[in-house]
Amino acid sequence: xxxxxxxxxxxxxxxxxxxxxxxxxxxxxxxxxxxxxxxxxxxxxxxxxxxxxxxxxxxxxxxxxxxxxxxxxxxxxxxxxxxxxxxxxxxxxxxxxxxxxxxxxxxxxxxxxxxxxxxxxxxxxxxxxxxxxxxxxxxxxxxxxxxxxxxxxxxxxxxxxxxxxxxxxxxxxxxxxxxxxxxxxxxxxxxxxxxxxxxxxxxxxxxxxxxxxxxxxxxxxxxxxxxx
Amino acid sequence: xxxxxxxxxxxxxxxxxxxxxxxxxxxxxxxxxxxxxxxxxxxxxxxxxxxxxxxxxxxxxxxxxxxxxxxxxxxxxxxxxxxxxxxxxxxxxxxxxxxxxxxxxxxxxxxxxxxxxxxxxxxxxxxxxxxxxxxxxxxxxx
Numbered sequence: 223x224x225x226x227x228x229x230x231x232x233x234x235x236x237x238x239x240x241x242x243x244x245x246x247x248x249x250x251x252x253x254x255x256x257x258x259x260x261x262x263x264x265x266x267x268x269x270x271x272x273x274x275x276x277x278x279x280x281x282x283x284x285x286x287x288x289x290x291x292x293x294x295x296x297x298x299x300x301x302x303x304x305x306x307x308x309x310x311x312x313x314x315x316x317x318x319x320x321x322x323x324x325x326x327x328x329x330x331x332x333x334x335x336x337x338x339x340x341x342x343x344x345x346x347x348x349x350x351x352x353x354x355x356x357x358x359x360x361x362x363x364x365x366x367x368x369x370x371x372x373x374x375x376x377x378x379x380x381x382x383x384x385x386x387x388x389x390x391x392x393x394x395x396x397x398x399x400x401x402x403x404x405x406x407x408x409x410x411x412x413x414x415x416x417x418x419x420x421x422x423x424x425x426x427x428x429x430x431x432x433x434x435x436x437x438x439x440x441x442x443x444x445x446x447x448x449x450x
Numbered sequence: 451x452x453x454x455x456x457x458x459x460x461x462x463x464x465x466x467x468x469x470x471x472x473x474x475x476x477x478x479x480x481x482x483x484x485x486x487x488x489x490x491x492x493x494x495x496x497x498x499x500x501x502x503x504x505x506x507x508x509x510x511x512x513x514x515x516x517x518x519x520x521x522x523x524x525x526x527x528x529x530x531x532x533x534x535x536x537x538x539x540x541x542x543x544x545x546x547x548x549x550x551x552x553x554x555x556x557x558x559x560x561x562x563x564x565x566x567x568x569x570x571x572x573x574x575x576x577x578x579x580x581x582x583x584x585x586x587x588x589x590x591x592x
Contacts, residue, residue, distance in 0.1 A: 257485070258489075259489075260489035260490070260493065261490070263486045263487070263489040263490035264490050266486070267483075267490075286461075289460035289462055290460065290475065291460060291471055291474065291475040291478065292462070294475060294478040294479055294482060297482070298478050298485075301485050302485070305485060305489060318530040318534075318536075318537060319530075320507055320508060320511060320526070320528050320529075321507070323514075323515075323537075324500075324507045324508075324510050324511045324514070325493055325496055325497070327511075328496045328497075328499070328500045328510070328514065329492065329496060331500075331514065331559055332496065335554065338514075338518060339518070339552075339554055340518075340538060340544060341518060342536050342538045343536055343537075343538035343541065344536060344539075345535075345536055345539065346536075347536045347537075350538075409551075410551040410553045411551070411554060414554050415554055415555075415556045415559075416558065417499075417558055417559060417560075426488065429480075429481045429485050429488065430481075430485070432478075432481060435474050435478055439470075439471060439474050442467040442470060443462040443467075444461075444463070444464060445462075446462075447462040
């Protein structure tokens with residue numbers, strides 16, 4: 223007997239949910255990409271909020287869209303990785319560009335002289351602070367790339383996205399602890415003559431604590447919502 | 451947990467963790483907003499603090515180098531040769547207290563101090579031209 227080619231109510235609901243999510247992501251993704259460029263943030267943020275509002279409306283209509291906390295978490299990880307990668311990639315491979323020698327060293331002079339003291343003096347260029355360059359080499363091509371990939375999988379509600387976000391968020395704890403320890407060990411050279419030392423650095427950088435907010439969620443969420 | 455107890459909870463959130471998830475969501479939104487604001491305003495703020503538009507980007511770059519290496523003769527080379535040596539390699543003018551914890555001797559740069567440094571240096575150089583005194587012409591700032 224042939225199966226009837228009529229879509230069931232469940233199929234219609236699934237299709238509408240998928241379409242609503244796709245429509246919301248069409249606003250949120252370009253918004254997030256603009257926000258990771260730092261300077262285009264004012265354009266990207268409204269696009270992102272518009273996408274969030276579409277998703278919220280769909281959820282209120284009873285459609286099966288991604289939970290809001292997953293959306294915030296996934297896109298925040300994208301932003302955190304993107305913003306970290308911009309600064310560190312400039313220092314790693316574009317240390318003699320005018321924008322880097324002006325704005326990154328100015329940032330260093332304002333918050334952390336690791337990006338000012340004896341800048342562009344090592345043969346490899348960029349920061350002269352012991353340890354800082356090692357973190358860049360260690361993290362930009364590995365953890366931050368992995369975090370970006372994991373966040374994309376997570377936003378697609380894939381099981382591997384959830385798992386890899388856990389892995390890379392624990393990496394995040396390691397690099398936070400290691401980075402702060404390294405910075406503190408060389409506090410004299412990094413905070414002498416700086417415009418807003420130590421407390422200024424903390425106020426500026428505390429918003430990168432995404433891993434510490436993500437880990438409690440990732441370990442307590444019901445994993446059945448992520449598909450294989 | 452039965453279906454009715456899940457009413458109002460986001461998919462994946464059990465009742466036990468609903469409060470935790472609510473607070474985490476708030477924290478995530480605060481961080482996201484803060485990163486956007488920081489990302490947006492950091493560069494313009496730095497530009498204004500360090501002398502733009504009175505100083506061009508290249509002049510800012512030069513003033514920062516003069517300050518960092520305590521050497522008024524340094525200029526920011528732009529565009530920098532692609533495979534050239536590191537710009538500061540071999541410099542001998544930077545002032546530090548050397549030891550296991552090096553400590554730079556340069557001073558904190560206040561709001562638009564780079565403009566003041568530039569003006570004072572130009573005034574010194576103009577004065578040196580009028581009264582050619584080799585001692586003044588060196589003009590190295592501590």
